[in-house]
Amino acid sequence: MPRAPFNTYENRLLLLLFFTVGFVFFDRLSINFLFPFMRAEFELTNSRIGMLTSALALTWAVSGYFLATWAERLKRRKPMLVVAVVVFSVCSIGSGLAGSFLMLLAARAVMGLAEGPVLPISQSLMGYASSDSRRGFNMGFIQASAGGLLGAVLAPMVVVPLATEYGWRVTFFVAGIPGLIIALFLARYLVEPRQFAPRAEAGLVHAERLSFMGMVRQRNIGLCLVISCLLITWFVALMTFTPIYLMETRGFSPGEMGLLMTILGISSVISGFVVPAISDRIGRRPTMVFFAAVAVAVPLVLVYAQVSLPALGALLFVTYFGYGCFPLFLATIPAETVGIAHAGRAIGLVIGVGEVAGGFIAPTIEGYAADHFGAQAPFLIASGAAVVAALLAFALKETAPGRLDRKQASAAGVGDSLGA
Template sequence: MRIASQRYENLLLFLLFFTVGFVFFDRLSINFLFPFMRQEFALTNSRIGLLTSALALTWALSGFLLSGYADRNHRRKHVLIGAVIVFSLCSISSGLASTFAMLLLARALMGLAEGPVLPVSQSLMTFASSEARRGFNMGFIQASAGGLLGSVLAPAILVPLATTHGWRIAFYCAGVPGLVLAVLLALFVREPTRAHKDAPLLPEAPSSGLIAVILGNRNMIICMIISCLYITWFLAIVTFGPTYLLEQRQLSPSAMSGFMTVLGISSVVAGFAVPALSDRIGRKPTMFAFCAVAALAPLVLAWLPGSVTTLCVAIFVTYLGYGCFPIFLATIPAESVSPRLVGRAIAVVIGTGEVIGGFVSPAAMGFTADAIGPSAPFAIAAGCAVLAMLTSLFLKETAPAKRSGQDVDSDLLRSQAIS
């Protein structure tokens, strides 16, 4: 029985790795194509920020609403498949846009489709994971997948396509893999049963109960704050980085693509290594150390002198801080609330970060870049990572191997009582 369970755990890990990975492939593709689209759509930094913000806002809203529906009605599989199909079609529609307004609408619709994918995927992975591998699994399907497909393969594939065939063809190609994945998910993913060994049979949580759990749980509040700060850090780099490297640091398109690919390789390594380290030494010390490392990444991109090789080595090391993402977005929330609330808890943390860090911050950073200078977003990003590092000091430890006190357990018991 355990062998069959482990086999399914590995199969689900594989499928969700590519599912979440292609979400980030489609979401981040536009950042690498901005330089090719800039003249046609008159893309100022402010407009670039608005495109990022529109997707983040709709992502946050649909993530909370649809993941809540999936949790309550035990329809995680169906919500995930539907979301994958729609976001793939929306990626294709971005290539059909002829005006800035149409492009803005296409990105907003994509956000609606992509929002539930990550919290629902992490909820499915939580139920299927063995305790010793929970941090690794959740990091692998989020940070490593997002890094490999969104930051390594996306620039390596889309920049050459846009250079030779145009940016519209690049968007069309970005949407196709998701349709194939939807078929595989339908064939192989299983809906967790209500009597799952990790999910006690408790009455369903009302929305007021969920709010009480969130507001009464220190880790949830801390993770929401860090989410706002860290998503600001991330989007500053991936949204404004490619254009800054081309126009301000005078890198060639191939050198820019290479730099962003190295950044993506770093995120792949960090995506499984940092959460796996947190399984051993604890979530809290891992968060503190790698937030400090992350603060250096935007400084490298904007101001570190030297050759392209020097910049690539420096960004590889400093971007390892990306590995914090699955810890505060998924693992700590999942370990801090009742299993019945995992999907919604993760969606709340992601949604809060997307509204502030994903919706408000990119637009604000775009206007700041136009008003003060193109390096302004990177100074803001570094400051946000430092604040995230300091905020992580207030976390309660949740790693099973390191949890010795009763603080987290008491929060968990309260959430189970409410749910």
């Protein structure tokens, strides 16, 4: 059987969107590693840290749905994506110019407006270009693996040493540069989906017009909305409060904190394509159930595992594989439920609602809980949210094309046997 050529548009787009989405998370998550360096200057209480995280999440949520929907309806995904990447890169640089907490808060809010449509538009573009057998892998690779490698692995490796040597302001300036370069590549090489839409839509049964309420009434969409709220609560709590918790409560040095955060990032890179690839084979539903359950353990390890640094790193690496289910409920399952033609809207809605609840409301509550009930409170909240998400995943309808094809083939075989 001849091997498929590597130099296809699907693979080129996969690589380009990998870096696009990756640098979104690099810029978004960099501030979490800089909080210890900014704390004195801006008098950052845990509540204020939660507010900074919440402001970006709220604007991300609003723009993610509305701008992705607008770009989808007008078939102008490419220009929207290019402009969004330029603006969020400039906002990262602007964060380094902030002279007060309110200025910093405003810069993060505007950054959220720009970053919001990047992920749903990118996933919509990837959905159009993906073959059925690789859709889960591709969507996971550009979301979880990219966010993990650039946002969780590269970010602490670059941000912490830069802030230590040159200060947090210079670090923000540096963080904004890669996005400007990526925007040039997007403008040059990205193809608007309408140029290859007939191939992408072949065989889909959901390509008809779909109202907002019609989309929300789909059982998978409703479940993904709730799961998104819960697991984004889990994720944002870990990314926001772990660096400070490791240094101030667990007593690790900045270098040790950076190492542990890098380990989380490496785990997310690997799980980001391994877990969706597993779902391409065994189905979305069982994969979601198992790995959401694995996610429950991460906050508990951080709080209760009083072990050596290497042992703690190993435990975090294994349990953080739960992060690999994120592309499934945020992108793949919604896209396969409503059809690729409506994927941007569905993905934007699921991410947006999750960002409001898990990224906007939850961090403020978690920060308040940390200030009043102890530094471990955000992690206990995160673990509880993951428990509920794992239970809800049992109710998902299967959408993986390979799994559905096997079911149909099996049913047809049974029918033929009965008719013989």
